[in-house]
Amino acid sequence: MAKKENKTDSTGKAQLDEQKANRKQTIERAKKIQAARKAEEAKKAAEKKLALKQKKEEVKPTVAAPSENVTDTDVRPMPENEKKTINKQVKSMSAEDKKEPEYVDFAITARKYKTLLTNKYKNRKFWINPSPYEIQSYIPGTIIDICVKEGKTVQEGDPLLVLESMKMQNRIDMPFTAKIKKINVKVGERIPKDFLMVELEQA
Amino acid sequence: MSLKKNIIALRQKKAIVEKGGGDKALEKQIAMGKMPARVRILALLDEGSFHEYDMFVEHEEQNFGMANKELPAEGVITGTGTINGAPVCIYAQDFTVMGGSLGLKHARKITKIMDHALKMKIPCIGINDSGGARIQEGIGALAGYGEIFFRNTMASGVIPQLSVILGPCAGGAVYSPALTDFVFVVENISKMFITGPNVIETVLGEKISQEDLGGARVHAEITGNAHFYATSEMECFKQIKTLISLIPHNNEVKAKSVAPKEPKFRKKIENIIPSDPKQPYDVRDVIYALTDESKFFEVQELWAANIVIGFGRMKGETVGFVANQPLYLAGVLDCDASDKAARFIRFCDAFNIPIITLEDMPGYLPGVDQEHAGVIRHGAKMLYAYSEATVPTITIILRKAYGGGYIAMNSRHLGADFVYAWPSAEIAVMGPEGAANIIFRKEIMEAEDEDAMRQQKVKEYVEKFANPFVAASKGYIDAVIEPAETRDLLLHSMEVSRLKEEHRPMKKHGIPPF
Numbered sequence: 001m002a003k004k005e006n007k008t009d010s011t012g013k014a015q016l017d018e019q020k021a022n023r024k025q026t027i028e029r030a031k032k033i034q035a036a037r038k039a040e041e042a043k044k045a046a047e048k049k050l051a052l053k054q055k056k057e058e059v060k061p062t063v064a065a066p067s068e069n070v071t072d073t074d075v076r077p078m079p080e081n082e083k084k085t086i087n088k089q090v091k092s093m094s095a096e097d098k099k100e101p102e103y104v105d106f107a108i109t110a111r112k113y114k115t116l117l118t119n120k121y122k123n124r125k126f127w128i129n130p131s132p133y134e135i136q137s138y139i140p141g142t143i144i145d146i147c148v149k150e151g152k153t154v155q156e157g158d159p160l161l162v163l164e165s166m167k168m169q170n171r172i173d174m175p176f177t178a179k180i181k182k183i184n185v186k187v188g189e190r191i192p193k194d195f196l197m198v199e200l201e202q203a
Numbered sequence: 204m205s206l207k208k209n210i211i212a213l214r215q216k217k218a219i220v221e222k223g224g225g226d227k228a229l230e231k232q233i234a235m236g237k238m239p240a241r242v243r244i245l246a247l248l249d250e251g252s253f254h255e256y257d258m259f260v261e262h263e264e265q266n267f268g269m270a271n272k273e274l275p276a277e278g279v280i281t282g283t284g285t286i287n288g289a290p291v292c293i294y295a296q297d298f299t300v301m302g303g304s305l306g307l308k309h310a311r312k313i314t315k316i317m318d319h320a321l322k323m324k325i326p327c328i329g330i331n332d333s334g335g336a337r338i339q340e341g342i343g344a345l346a347g348y349g350e351i352f353f354r355n356t357m358a359s360g361v362i363p364q365l366s367v368i369l370g371p372c373a374g375g376a377v378y379s380p381a382l383t384d385f386v387f388v389v390e391n392i393s394k395m396f397i398t399g400p401n402v403i404e405t406v407l408g409e410k411i412s413q414e415d416l417g418g419a420r421v422h423a424e425i426t427g428n429a430h431f432y433a434t435s436e437m438e439c440f441k442q443i444k445t446l447i448s449l450i451p452h453n454n455e456v457k458a459k460s461v462a463p464k465e466p467k468f469r470k471k472i473e474n475i476i477p478s479d480p481k482q483p484y485d486v487r488d489v490i491y492a493l494t495d496e497s498k499f500f501e502v503q504e505l506w507a508a509n510i511v512i513g514f515g516r517m518k519g520e521t522v523g524f525v526a527n528q529p530l531y532l533a534g535v536l537d538c539d540a541s542d543k544a545a546r547f548i549r550f551c552d553a554f555n556i557p558i559i560t561l562e563d564m565p566g567y568l569p570g571v572d573q574e575h576a577g578v579i580r581h582g583a584k585m586l587y588a589y590s591e592a593t594v595p596t597i598t599i600i601l602r603k604a605y606g607g608g609y610i611a612m613n614s615r616h617l618g619a620d621f622v623y624a625w626p627s628a629e630i631a632v633m634g635p636e637g638a639a640n641i642i643f644r645k646e647i648m649e650a651e652d653e654d655a656m657r658q659q660k661v662k663e664y665v666e667k668f669a670n671p672f673v674a675a676s677k678g679y680i681d682a683v684i685e686p687a688e689t690r691d692l693l694l695h696s697m698e699v700s701r702l703k704e705e706h707r708p709m710k711k712h713g714i715p716p717f
Binding site: 108117119127165191 | 408424481483529531532569570571633634635636
């Protein structure tokens with residue numbers, strides 16, 4: 001079962017290199033963004049902790065107090081009876097929003113909006129242009145056989161390795177004729193999805 | 204034997220069944236922080252209203268040492284009762300009886316009460332707390348699940364169906380809740396998944412806890428499988444009671460109306476929305492300013508927070524709200540938001556609940572993840588749901604209404620009955636910056652100071668098009684209204700559409716982009 005399609009037959013080396021470079025850039029960018037986001041989140045968490053600490057020291061007597069000291073735009077005074085039906089998590093969430101609405105710039109077309117991000121959006125996966133020279137697992141499973149060796153040139157369609165998953169042995173074939181640069185798995189190893197199993201290079 | 208003796212014997216027999224799986228199992232249930240099944244039913248229903256059916260049903264399995272095994276009430280309690288006077292059918296799986304496992308007779312008790320609910324045209328509530336299929340019964344258990352799913356589907360859109368997940372609900376069992384209208388989950392108690400952590404670990408080597416895989420929070424915030432999230436069973440029951448009071452008994456009647464009340468929320472409605480279209484606010488404040496007593500019962504508040512859906516009352520009558528939420532992701536439409544709104548619109552339409560749409564959205568969320576996740580197919584669900592709806596629908600454009608989003612948010616073109624716009628509305632094909640960049644591309648490129656030219660052109664565009672009057676001049680909106688008039692106008696529109704009749708072409712059923 002050849003997973004990767006043979007897309008590279010007619011494409012030249014230059015094109016591939018370009019693709020590779022692009023891909024590297026994308027990865028780096030994604031990494032940078034992720035790192036920046038992490039740092040930002042860590043900073044925010046620290047700030048929140050501090051603010052919470054300060055708040056505790058102030059010892060506010062009532063729960064209703066926060067709604068009085070907020071600005072016009074982010075005020076969210078809920079009716080008493082509604083408050084009860086809304087669960088604690090949301091309460092604490094909106095309470096945080098009130099105190100320090102960390103709005104971010106969010107671009108839709110040419111305009112940037114101030115808004116909050118959802119957790120799901122923050123945790124979304126960045127898309128990375130897949131390289132034909134990297135054979136990744138398309139399903140999690142166990143490597144039960146490796147048919148090639150590093151440094152050898154393998155013909156298109158020849159078996160590369162066997163990945164067992166869901167009681168099915170999936171043969172991963174060579175997508176195009178190329179040299180095996182590196183094998184990142186061992187027989188018996190259990191790997192997740194999208195794991196970089198074999199790296200190829202121009203024969 | 205005299206009748207008196209018979210009565211005593213009956214009471215004894217009942218007492219044995221009511222003990223469920225016995226004291227030890229009960230203690231275990233309580234130690235897990237869970238209420239016993241019977242207690243749950245009694246806590247949810249009006250006092251003294253519960254009447255149990257099929258108490259003495261027994262299984263017929265002979266294999267695997269089951270022949271002499273007695274399972275009180277077959278591990279599931281079924282019956283009828285009332286919630287704030289509204290009749291309901293209910294079943295609750297009893298985890299103390301063989302882990303609440305589902306055998307054929309267990310399933311038949313459930314399908315019997317479901318059939319009853321469908322015949323009586325009253326809501327059906329299922330409390331799920333089961334380890335899964337009763338393995339000893341093999342195919343019998345699978346048959347049971349299938350029969351439940353079939354009934355869930357038959358009853359869909361005829362009677363409201365509620366699923367309450369108060370324990371594990373794994374494997375095939377989760378498909379029954381997925382087919383019902385509303386799913387309730389409770390922190391640390393609810394666990395829903397198709398394949399549990401054990402299977403995932405042995406097959407795929409991925410380690411994850413039950414809570415992280417399919418806990419209440421996961422389903423309320425990430426998957427969208429749950430509609431209501433509570434931190435305790437009692438809070439959950441309160442949510443169910445509120446919901447039952449807001450929705451009708453079946454698809455042929457209207458929800459019960461209550462005494463009309465004025466909104467309590469006294470912040471001036473025109474001060475809620477910042478004039479700068481880039482600034483966020485909480486759209487729920489607008490809803491509070493419109494509804495009776497400023498009450499709003501939000502559905503799926505944690506999932507896809509960029510759109511807000513839920514029920515409120517206007518002059519005592521239940522209405523459904525669909526509103527873009529600029530507080531999150533600028534209120535864009537994306538896959539999840541479209542799914543969330545579309546299903547809610549279909550529920551309202553099926554159960555005669557007028558839909559009020561509050562629009563303030565900048566468009567669809569751009570991104571590879573969205574496109575690859577099929578935002579086309581998901582976004583289409585919303586168009587389908589609005590176009591299909593024949594209940595009274597009212598749209599109020601609060602601020603931004605750009606591009607495809609303008610059409611999707613129940614525009615006139617999709618069949619809205621009333622479309623109003625606030626003077627702050629900007630109805631255009633896209634945001635002014637984007638539009639100016641395209642329309643005046645040449646002028647901007649040729650100008651000496653590109654930025655200044657761009658600014659000027661954007662300003663021109665805003666003045667000419669970023670307002671409600673272009674749409675009003677074509678009759679696409681019925682009126683440009685002052686925010687303070689909104690509630691009165693909504694009430695009037697509902698009054699006018701009280702006798703509304705709208706028919707669609709005859710068909711077996713449509714084919715929405717599921």
